[in-house]
Amino acid sequence: MDGQVLTVFLAISSIILPSNSFAKKRDIDIYSVHVDCQVSARFAHTVITSRMVNRANESREALFEVELPKTAFITNYSMTIDGVVYPGTIKEKKEAQQQYDKAVSQGQSASLVKATGRKMENFEVSVNIAAASKVEFELIYEELLTRRLRKYELLFKVKPIQLVKHFQIEVHIFEPQGINFVDTQSTFMTNELFEAITKSVNETKAHVLFKPTIDQQRKSPDGEESLLDGDFSISYDVKRNDTSTSDLQIVNGYFVHYFVPPNLPKLPKNVVFVIDKSGSMSGRKMEQTREALIKILSDINPDDHFNFVIFNSEIYTWKESLFPATEENVNDAKGYVQEIDARGATDINEALLTAVKMLTNANEDGKLSERSVSMIILLTDGQPTSGVTKLMTIQQNIQRANEERYSLYCLGFGFDVDYKFLEKMALENGGLARRIYEDSDSALQLQGFYQEVANPTLMKIRLQYPENTVSELTKNNFGQFFDGSEIVVAGHIINDKLDIFTAEIKAQTHASDLVLQVEANVTKKEDTFKHEQYIFGNFIERLWAYKTIFQLLQKLVSAKGEETTSLQNQTLQLSLKYGFVTPLTSMVVTKPDDQEKILLANKPVEGEKENFPGSALILHRHAKQKSSSQKIKLSRLVDTPNRILSITQEQNYVYKTISPTIISPTPTYDSDYPNFILQLPNHNELFCVDVKGESQASVNLVSDPDTGIWVNGKRGKESENFESYEIAYMNPEVNLSVATNSIMVHYQTFSHNLSWSKTGSVSPEGLNISIDEKSYLTITGDKKVAITVSLIKSAKCFLQLSIIDGHHFSDNLKGLIGQLFSGTQFELSQYPDLSAVLNVQGQKLSVNRGLRRNYNQALIPGAQISCWSVSLQEKQ
Numbered sequence: 047m048d049g050q051v052l053t054v055f056l057a058i059s060s061i062i063l064p065s066n067s068f069a070k071k072r073d074i075d076i077y078s079v080h081v082d083c084q085v086s087a088r089f090a091h092t093v094i095t096s097r098m099v100n101r102a103n104e105s106r107e108a109l110f111e112v113e114l115p116k117t118a119f120i121t122n123y124s125m126t127i128d129g130v131v132y133p134g135t136i137k138e139k140k141e142a143q144q145q146y147d148k149a150v151s152q153g154q155s156a157s158l159v160k161a162t163g164r165k166m167e168n169f170e171v172s173v174n175i176a177a178a179s180k181v182e183f184e185l186i187y188e189e190l191l192t193r194r195l196r197k198y199e200l201l202f203k204v205k206p207i208q209l210v211k212h213f214q215i216e217v218h219i220f221e222p223q224g225i226n227f228v229d230t231q232s233t234f235m236t237n238e239l240f241e242a243i244t245k246s247v248n249e250t251k252a253h254v255l256f257k258p259t260i261d262q263q264r265k266s267p268d269g270e271e272s273l274l275d276g277d278f279s280i281s282y283d284v285k286r287n288d289t290s291t292s293d294l295q296i297v298n299g300y301f302v303h304y305f306v307p308p309n310l311p312k313l314p315k316n317v318v319f320v321i322d323k324s325g326s327m328s329g330r331k332m333e334q335t336r337e338a339l340i341k342i343l344s345d346i347n348p349d350d351h352f353n354f355v356i357f358n359s360e361i362y363t364w365k366e367s368l369f370p371a372t373e374e375n376v377n378d379a380k381g382y383v384q385e386i387d388a389r390g391a392t393d394i395n396e397a398l399l400t401a402v403k404m405l406t407n408a409n410e411d412g413k414l415s416e417r418s419v420s421m422i423i424l425l426t427d428g429q430p431t432s433g434v435t436k437l438m439t440i441q442q443n444i445q446r447a448n449e450e451r452y453s454l455y456c457l458g459f460g461f462d463v464d465y466k467f468l469e470k471m472a473l474e475n476g477g478l479a480r481r482i483y484e485d486s487d488s489a490l491q492l493q494g495f496y497q498e499v500a501n502p503t504l505m506k507i508r509l510q511y512p513e514n515t516v517s518e519l520t521k522n523n524f525g526q527f528f529d530g531s532e533i534v535v536a537g538h539i540i541n542d543k544l545d546i547f548t549a550e551i552k553a554q555t556h557a558s559d560l561v562l563q564v565e566a567n568v569t570k571k572e573d574t575f576k577h578e579q580y581i582f583g584n585f586i587e588r589l590w591a592y593k594t595i596f597q598l599l600q601k602l603v604s605a606k607g608e609e610t611t612s613l614q615n616q617t618l619q620l621s622l623k624y625g626f627v628t629p630l631t632s633m634v635v636t637k638p639d640d641q642e643k644i645l646l647a648n649k650p651v652e653g654e655k656e657n658f659p660g661s662a663l664i665l666h667r668h669a670k671q672k673s674s675s676q677k678i679k680l681s682r683l684v685d686t687p688n689r690i691l692s693i694t695q696e697q698n699y700v701y702k703t704i705s706p707t708i709i710s711p712t713p714t715y716d717s718d719y720p721n722f723i724l725q726l727p728n729h730n731e732l733f734c735v736d737v738k739g740e741s742q743a744s745v746n747l748v749s750d751p752d753t754g755i756w757v758n759g760k761r762g763k764e765s766e767n768f769e770s771y772e773i774a775y776m777n778p779e780v781n782l783s784v785a786t787n788s789i790m791v792h793y794q795t796f797s798h799n800l801s802w803s804k805t806g807s808v809s810p811e812g813l814n815i816s817i818d819e820k821s822y823l824t825i826t827g828d829k830k831v832a833i834t835v836s837l838i839k840s841a842k843c844f845l846q847l848s849i850i851d852g853h854h855f856s857d858n859l860k861g862l863i864g865q866l867f868s869g870t871q872f873e874l875s876q877y878p879d880l881s882a883v884l885n886v887q888g889q890k891l892s893v894n895r896g897l898r899r900n901y902n903q904a905l906i907p908g909a910q911i912s913c914w915s916v917s918l919q920e921k922q
């Protein structure tokens with residue numbers, strides 16, 4: 047049974063285009079899936095429709111699940127059931143939330159429809175449909191394609207699970223500037239499927255159709271399994287030459303200006319790589335970083351200057367100043383990079399200040415060319431834990447020291463970083479932040495990012511339009527232009543009598559100043575799109591709104607006080623006016639189940655915690671009948687890189703929970719790390735326990751005279767966290783005194799010291815006490831309770847104690863945390879994945895499930911763990 051549930055989950059978690067895997071095979075028949083995408087001058091409008099019919103003789107749940115790019119905004123969603131349309135409406139988030147809350151308080155279940163992945167977001171709706179009924183789902187989204195590494199890319203994730211009679215992906219591209227090439231790529235292509243692709247390209251238009259028949263979709267000639275499972279993408283670029291560097295398009299009084307300069311020599315660049323080598327980087331992450339840096343060094347331009355700042359709580363540099371990228375220096379640097387090993391804490395503040403100072407000194411010493419681009423590339427996988435650790439202070443320090451001179455790019459490795467902190471710091475310093483996903487291709491992601499910024503060809507770029515002709519311009523000043531990308535400016539033409547629209551571009555190249563003039567005949571331009579029937583009339587205005595909203599959202603990252611309110615209002619008004627689901631709006635969908643239910647679709651934000659249950663959860667009940675009991679057993683908990691899923695099952699009920707974006711921790715580090723992590727016997731659930739109280743005296747945590755184990759703990763001065771433990775095993779007797787600076791083991795007349803910073807072990811009296819390379823102290827033994835203690839060096843230093851296997855405790859167990867192991871009853875609430883009541887020896891405690899930071903990843907994998915947080919009060 048368990049196995050079956052897991053299979054179901056795996057199918058669902060990676061899904062993509064409409065599917066229905068919960069209902070019995072073929073009860074719900076997906077008979078069509080259409081993806082229809084139109085791109086006009088880089089602006090893409092995609093409509094996904096799926097039609098399903100319930101072939102069973104009773105009602106069934108139909109599930110529609112789609113992945114869309116993170117950079118897209120949903121603009122419409124609707125479902126049509128037996129001819130009745132249930133449209134979605136876009137509302138201010140607050141208002142949508144109120145409507146949702148009201149529905150919840152009336153006891154109706156409501157659910158959210160989104161979560162995030164690496165490049166994509168997940169949209170998911172399920173609806174109960176009667177026997178022999180039909181449903182049609184439709185989702186529309188829009189995005190402006192960004193040119194990266196010399197191409198634009200449209201990505202579709204495909205996984206219909208069953209064979210689909212009418213399946214097609216159809217893309218029309220219209221680029222008035224001319225099309226250079228169009229490529230299709232797919233991760234699931236076979237010769238048969240390849241024949242289902244037709245592609246035609248002429249001067250300005252391209253058409254791609256992928257329409258596999260049912261037989262072409264089959265994995266084996268008479269099987270029911272589908273080959274369609276993976277990515278289908280289309281990439282293209284437009285034509286450019288030295289005389290056509292600008293593309294100006296005008297529709298309905300709005301213009302967009304695309305600019306890519308002619309082929310120019312590269313500007314030299316001055317790069318300081320600031321690399322985190324704290325303990326958490328050890329192992330694969332450090333290996334991948336070394337691998338990426340060595341490749342980057344191999345590609346570095348000979349005119350460039352560079353240096354490395356490698357940091358943990360100390361700062362190390364390759365050279366005292368920036369050095370030119372001669373062959374000899376590059377080889378020397380490769381040797382240096384090869385030797386970087388990871389240990390210790392994280393002092394981001396000092397590392398960045400060192401990098402800024404290094405660039406400033408090199409400039410003052412006249413080492414760097416005046417026409418060169420200076421940048422700092424920070425790679426970190428964690429929070430600042432050493433030196434200055436207050437995030438705001440670090441941001442202020444860097445901004446003050448840098449004075450906008452050097453672009454700061456912050457690469458956050460994994461999910462243990464505070465992404466918002468990195469993003470804000472990067473945006474305040476003219477750069478940007480990226481997440482590097484912990485995966486087999488992390489080194490490639492790092493190299494990929496470097497390639498994007500490797501070749502600057504222009505600096506101090508300004509695109510200007512005559513006064514009194516335009517308003518509401520998007521950003522038109524740029525620090526540098528990187529080869530392979532594109533500059534985009536959009537705006538409103540206010541002079542409606544204008545014949546000729548002109549633009550002027552000013553910039554600096556490696557040797558001289560560049561001035562370019564462009565002009566466009568407004569009537570002629572307006573005509574370009576008039577005869578293109580499939581292109582919706584006001585797309586440049588929508589493109590302008592899309593770009594403006596993105597820029598407002600970026601400004602919001604570092605806005606303060608009144609500015610925030612005003613920016614939020616502008617963003618909201620634009621989102622509502624143009625019908626975009628942005629972080630300030632929600633799509634409200636009312637669905638016609640037994641009772642009316644409300645669903646909300648919200649835009650996930652990278653690094654942001656969604657803090658109401660509605661958006662943190664998708665709660666489905668896949669059931670034949672109504673639940674008669676709220677008590678259920680949790681059967682499985684699975685962490686994926688970007689969301690936590692749990693599958694819950696009892697008889698014919700399956701509950702699935704997904705919490706979306708992982709949750710960058712709030713700056714109160716110590717409370718994010720639980721002091722104790724426990725797993726109760728016969729439960730797969732984890733408990734994160736914090737003990738409240740102020741006493742400095744020793745607190746009895748575990749006392750089990752029958753099996754002979756005691757654990758006492760002591761807090762540090764002015765700390766809620768425990769900083770030392772006395773652990774005593776009896777029969778035979780072994781005692782441990784564990785503190786943040788020492789570990790002593792006593793047995794018989796012997797004593798032995800272990801050190802947090804050195805691997806080592808002792809095995810007295812049938813116990814095995816060892817320290818591994820990650821500073822985890824584990825105590826194990828045959829028929830003994832196993833205990834792990836980890837030294838956490840966060841803003842404060844403390845000791846986290848974990849008991850994962852409590853099987854060997856007796857029933858006579860006492861002590862503050864020990865009591866949780868003896869006969870604790872667990873009653874789940876109406877939201878079984880969020881809250882519950884613990885009955886601990888007659889005392890009721892309400893507990894919530896959430897994500898907490900995990901330190902001991904050897905014991906429990908994942909930088910975050912999903913656990914029930916239990917707060918215990920120390921008895922006086």
Ligand SMILES: *[C@@H]1O[C@H](CO)[C@@H](O)[C@H](O)[C@H]1NC(C)=O
Nearest residue numbers: 070073101102103104105177
């Ligand atoms: C539905 O069909 C199943 C078998 O296909 C049958 O056992 C069942 O009695 C039918 N139920 C109804 C309500 O007709």
Ligand SMILES: *[C@@H]1O[C@H](CO)[C@@H](O)[C@H](O)[C@H]1NC(C)=O
Nearest residue numbers: 121122123124131133134625
């Ligand atoms: C959304 O789709 C529904 C159903 O097709 C349609 O009635 C409605 O007008 C659309 N809304 C917008 C804003 O396009």
Ligand SMILES: *[C@@H]1O[C@H](CO)[C@@H](O)[C@H](O)[C@H]1NC(C)=O
Nearest residue numbers: 246247248249250251252253
């Ligand atoms: C270019 O291709 C489009 C469809 O892809 C077609 O409608 C159009 O007529 C073609 N134009 C020329 C000049 O061949």
Ligand SMILES: *[C@@H]1O[C@H](CO)[C@@H](O)[C@H](O)[C@H]1NC(C)=O
Nearest residue numbers: 545546567568569570571573
């Ligand atoms: C702009 O183009 C239109 C149509 O092609 C033409 O009639 C008009 O003379 C042009 N205007 C100028 C100023 O060249």
Ligand SMILES: *[C@@H]1O[C@H](CO)[C@@H](O)[C@H](O)[C@H]1NC(C)=O
Nearest residue numbers: 611612614615616618619620
């Ligand atoms: C928000 O902006 C709209 C129009 O731009 C304006 O009418 C409204 O008063 C503003 N609201 C707030 C709270 O500033």
Ligand SMILES: *[C@@H]1O[C@H](CO)[C@@H](O)[C@H](O)[C@H]1NC(C)=O
Nearest residue numbers: 774779780781792793794795
């Ligand atoms: C171990 O600890 C217990 C309880 O604190 C104490 O009674 C005993 O003497 C200790 N034994 C050794 C060998 O230190």
Ligand SMILES: *[C@@H]1O[C@H](CO)[C@@H](O)[C@H](O)[C@H]1NC(C)=O
Nearest residue numbers: 787788789790797798799800
């Ligand atoms: C162990 O460390 C303690 C204090 O750190 C010290 O007093 C003691 O002598 C050490 N014992 C041994 C055997 O090294």
Ligand SMILES: *[C@@H]1O[C@H](CO)[C@@H](O)[C@H](O)[C@H]1NC(C)=O
Nearest residue numbers: 807809814815816818824826
């Ligand atoms: C003690 O535990 C460590 C780590 O789990 C292990 O490497 C070692 O082999 C164990 N030693 C004994 C004697 O069991």
